[in-house]
Amino acid sequence: MFAHYMTLAFGLQPLEPDKGAQSSGEARRWRSNYIKLLQGWGLDSSGPAGAVLKGWVESRFGLVPAFHKAVLARFPSPAWVTYLEQKVSSRYHNNGIYQQLDLLYEYGQWVLGRFKPFGEGPRITLWRGISRGEQQVVVGRWSTSVRHGVMRLNNLVSLSTRADQAECFGDWLLRIEVPVCKLLYFPGLLKGVPLNGEGEVLAIGGDYEVEVCHG
Numbered sequence: 001m002f003a004h005y006m007t008l009a010f011g012l013q014p015l016e017p018d019k020g021a022q023s024s025g026e027a028r029r030w031r032s033n034y035i036k037l038l039q040g041w042g043l044d045s046s047g048p049a050g051a052v053l054k055g056w057v058e059s060r061f062g063l064v065p066a067f068h069k070a071v072l073a074r075f076p077s078p079a080w081v082t083y084l085e086q087k088v089s090s091r092y093h094n095n096g097i098y099q100q101l102d103l104l105y106e107y108g109q110w111v112l113g114r115f116k117p118f119g120e121g122p123r124i125t126l127w128r129g130i131s132r133g134e135q136q137v138v139v140g141r142w143s144t145s146v147r148h149g150v151m152r153l154n155n156l157v158s159l160s161t162r163a164d165q166a167e168c169f170g171d172w173l174l175r176i177e178v179p180v181c182k183l184l185y186f187p188g189l190l191k192g193v194p195l196n197g198e199g200e201v202l203a204i205g206g207d208y209e210v211e212v213c214h215g
Contacts, residue, residue, distance in 0.1 A: 002107050003190070006034070010095055032095040034104050035192060038185060041202070042194045045158060051086035052093075053202075054156050056101045063155035063206055105184055112180050117188065123177045126159035126201055127166035130174060147212050153205035161187065161199040163213065175211040178203050 007013050012033050040049025046069045054065040065072055068086075070079035111117070118124040151174070159176065160166035167173045178201075185195065185202040195202070 002103075006100065006103065010100060032092050032097055034097070034100040035190070037092070037097070037101070038190075038193050038195060038202075041158075042198075042200070045156075048086040048089055048092065050156075051083055052089070052097060053101070054083070054154070055087035056098050057155045057204055059098060060102070060105075061155070061204055063204065065155045066152060066205075067154050101184075108183060108185060108189055109181065111189060112183065112186075117186070118180065122181075123179050124183075126161060126176050126178050126203070127163045128153075128157070128159050128174045128176060129166040129168060129170035130172050131170040149210060149212070150207055151210045152207050155205045156184070157203055157205040159201045159203055161201060165199055167214075173213040175213050176208050178208070 010033065037049045037053055040047055041053055044050065046067070051068060054068060057063055058065065065083065068079065068083040070082075072079050072083060159178065163173060163175075182204040183201060184204065185193075185200075187196045187199055187201070190196075
């Protein structure tokens with residue numbers, strides 16, 4: 001029902017080929033949609049789709065991204081220019097894309113509250129594999145002897161529901177307790193999204209207390 005509503009509300013169904021001269025323009029419009037953004041994130045979170053998703057988090061929650069292709073440190077910089085150009089690209093902003101993401105977030109929160117796929121608690125345990133963790137530490141020093149700390153994650157971050165999946169993506173395996181209110185996407189929420197098979201969760205980032213399971 002949600003997918004059907006989104007198709008009607010945002011004209012996501014492509015027009016038939018016999019619509020004449022308007023067909024090419026309308027086809028470009030319908031391709032800008034939330035499913036394509038999630039698919040683009042799955043291919044490259046530092047690509048144009050990833051920039052739009054990070055831009056949505058920045059707009060709605062006030063969290064500035066920390067990384068997009070490179071560390072986003074001092075402004076201005078080449079890394080910031082690349083991020084800003086991709087974030088506002090007309091390729092993705094011709095069909096109310098932020099409004100689509102608003103509805104996706106609200107739908108996901110409704111599913112979490114109604115069906116409780118992760119149980120009754122306000123938080124769920126998720127995992128992330130990283131390399132060079134010292135660049136993200138906010139409180140304390142990063143070493144193999146430190147098992148807990150506060151880490152600043154990107155404003156939108158991929159996490160995994162399974163430790164064995166997460167540890168394939170870095171030298172350090174982190175255990176993170178994430179509030180369910182910070183979940184944008186989780187496996188099973190939508191059909192046709194490649195993130196489902198990898199158990200990938202998209203969560204709003206920021207400063208998190210993490211536990212280092214091994215490194």
